[in-house]
Amino acid sequence: MTSYDYVVVGAGSAGAVVAARLTEDPSVTVLLLEAGPPADADEIRIPAAFSTLFKTRWDWNYTTTAQKQLHGRRAYWPRMKALGGCSSMNAMIYIRGNALDYDTWRDAYGADGWGYEDVLPYFVRAEGNTRLSGLYHGTDGPLRVEDRVFTHELTAAWVDSAVDSGFARNDDFNGASQEGAGLYQVTCRKGRRWSVVDAYLQPAMDRPNLTVLTGALATRVVVEDGRATGVAYAVAGTEQVARAEREVVLSGGAVNSPQLLMLSGIGPATHLREHGIDVVADLPGVGANLHDHPAVPLIWTTRGSTDLVQSSTLANLLRWKTTGTGPLASNLGEAGAFFSSRDGLAAPDLQVHAAPSGFYDNGLREPQAQMFTAASTLVNVASRGSLRLRSADPTWHPEIDAAYYDDQTDLDAQLAGVRRVLDTVSSGPLARFLVDLWMPKARGAVPTDTELVEHIRTMSQTLFHPVGTCAMGSGESSVVDPELRVRGVEGLRVADASVMPMVPRGNTNAPAIMVGERAADLMRGRTLPPARVAAATAAV
Numbered sequence: 001m002t003s004y005d006y007v008v009v010g011a012g013s014a015g016a017v018v019a020a021r022l023t024e025d026p027s028v029t030v031l032l033l034e035a036g037p038p039a040d041a042d043e044i045r046i047p048a049a050f051s052t053l054f055k056t057r058w059d060w061n062y063t064t065t066a067q068k069q070l071h072g073r074r075a076y077w078p079r080m081k082a083l084g085g086c087s088s089m090n091a092m093i094y095i096r097g098n099a100l101d102y103d104t105w106r107d108a109y110g111a112d113g114w115g116y117e118d119v120l121p122y123f124v125r126a127e128g129n130t131r132l133s134g135l136y137h138g139t140d141g142p143l144r145v146e147d148r149v150f151t152h153e154l155t156a157a158w159v160d161s162a163v164d165s166g167f168a169r170n171d172d173f174n175g176a177s178q179e180g181a182g183l184y185q186v187t188c189r190k191g192r193r194w195s196v197v198d199a200y201l202q203p204a205m206d207r208p209n210l211t212v213l214t215g216a217l218a219t220r221v222v223v224e225d226g227r228a229t230g231v232a233y234a235v236a237g238t239e240q241v242a243r244a245e246r247e248v249v250l251s252g253g254a255v256n257s258p259q260l261l262m263l264s265g266i267g268p269a270t271h272l273r274e275h276g277i278d279v280v281a282d283l284p285g286v287g288a289n290l291h292d293h294p295a296v297p298l299i300w301t302t303r304g305s306t307d308l309v310q311s312s313t314l315a316n317l318l319r320w321k322t323t324g325t326g327p328l329a330s331n332l333g334e335a336g337a338f339f340s341s342r343d344g345l346a347a348p349d350l351q352v353h354a355a356p357s358g359f360y361d362n363g364l365r366e367p368q369a370q371m372f373t374a375a376s377t378l379v380n381v382a383s384r385g386s387l388r389l390r391s392a393d394p395t396w397h398p399e400i401d402a403a404y405y406d407d408q409t410d411l412d413a414q415l416a417g418v419r420r421v422l423d424t425v426s427s428g429p430l431a432r433f434l435v436d437l438w439m440p441k442a443r444g445a446v447p448t449d450t451e452l453v454e455h456i457r458t459m460s461q462t463l464f465h466p467v468g469t470c471a472m473g474s475g476e477s478s479v480v481d482p483e484l485r486v487r488g489v490e491g492l493r494v495a496d497a498s499v500m501p502m503v504p505r506g507n508t509n510a511p512a513i514m515v516g517e518r519a520a521d522l523m524r525g526r527t528l529p530p531a532r533v534a535a536a537t538a539a540v
Contacts, residue, residue: 010257012080013513014516014519019204025209044193048327050092051363059079060079060080062255067404085196091333093184096514098504100505103116113482132172151330152334161427162181190324215235217395220263248493266488268282271287289477290401290466290468293381295378299372299437300434305356307358310370338379338506341417345380358371378414383407384403385401467498467502468500
């Protein structure tokens with residue numbers, strides 16, 4: 001049995017950060033376990049190719065239970081199985097969320113130390129922004145953030161139409177105000193994906209105190225006398241154990257971390273016993289509080305322009321390989337907006353992702369015509385689902401119930417979002433490019449609310465942002481405390497999107513990286529001083 005000071009499970013957006021930051025201290029040894037392989041495919045580096053990774057060897061390929069509000073459909077959930085985790089598969093959109101999100105973590109859930117003023121310094125420390133600076137932005141952090149080197153004409157027209165329809169123009173969704181429409185910044189470097197592998201792991205790989213092991217599926221946390229002392233993992237079908245002298249850190253994400261806790265006897269006692277697992281700690285909150293951002297694509301056929309899919313040519317591939325420019329440097333979801341479904345909300349509850357192609361069914365179907373997509377995405381979610389084991393065998397996928405729209409509030413808000421997107425494109429510069437709205441069950445030129453609700457139930461999909469299954473807080477239902485320590489087990493922490501008690505308003509990669517940054521500091525017994533900013537007004 002080999003021993004390390006720390007064993008980190010999962011080399012994704014948070015785990016890679018934790019491992020890299022801890023090994024800045026040469027006296028500390030870290031083992032980083034990753035179930036997948038190195039992230040060494042061209043499709044990973046090419047921004048426009050991210051959906052080609054879905055349902056391949058790179059993908060955990062999860063599926064939810066039949067969703068009651070989606071006509072019994074099972075939703076597909078892609079999750080990257082390789083170094084970098086979902087930072088090696090996502091659409092690279094750099095969004096932090098709203099200041100209110102983090103203040104709510106602190107005030108409503110008891111996550112002391114995680115208010116906006118507390119977490120902003122960690123966003124800034126991580127960020128290497130090529131355009132923005134000042135109070136809200138870092139310019140020399142490891143995570144490269146830049147303006148995309150390619151923007152399609154339809155995307156630019158969408159932003160102009162949104163502004164014409166009443167949206168404020170917003171050139172920085174992570175600054176003083178989140179509301180409005182604009183182009184997204186991306187986690188790329190000169191037109192190429194810049195994952196946490198590039199940002200954090202590669203610079204640390206030569207450190208003798210960091211060991212990175214790929215193809216290693218964690219099977220259980222070893223707990224002795226109430227303390228986590230190591231991790232059992234399988235390599236090529238053979239189980240081995242790595243000992244952790246100080247702590248074990250789970251960074252597998254909202255699916256894998258709660259699954260591993262339950263496989264280790266940490267979770268709802270009755271459920272564990274049903275699978276013949278000895279109970280180490282009865283924590284009912286493990287696997288509860290699951291929620292995600294549901295997105296509804298609205299798709300039009302277009303004229304007088306091109307579809308981004310048409311750019312997948314050998315010439316454009318060579319252009320991207322040699323210069324990092326051209327259409328393949330697009331992240332597809334090039335622009336968007338934040339807005340509220342109704343008056344009186346303290347922060348936006350809806351986000352738009354605009355793409356110069358027909359992106360539906362998670363991009364698994366290639367458009368049969370030239371298309372444009374604007375997806376309404378619910379980012380303040382009331383519905384709560386759950387994750388449970390289907391077997392004590394760690395190779396089995398868990399049972400995932402996303403509970404999309406189970407709370408009527410969510411459906412009402414999404415309906416308002418869809419209607420606002422339709423209004424936005426009805427006039428302005430984009431309108432001349434759009435021909436027909438692709439909504440087969442709509443009978444008239446202007447869909448009724450009944451038809452739109454049917455479209456929502458038929459077309460809703462994940463925006464790839466599940467959180468909450470190892471929720472942080474001070475209440476009885478929380479799984480980890482504000483220092484990310486698992487309740488009832490010493491020497492064990494969770495650091496990933498699963499600890500977020502409420503999903504941030506926006507894409508979750510940057511917040512997961514922030515969790516990793518703060519987790520490493522908590523483990524080292526230090527934290528950055530709070531930012532001096534009015535949290536109630538920032539990014540609202």
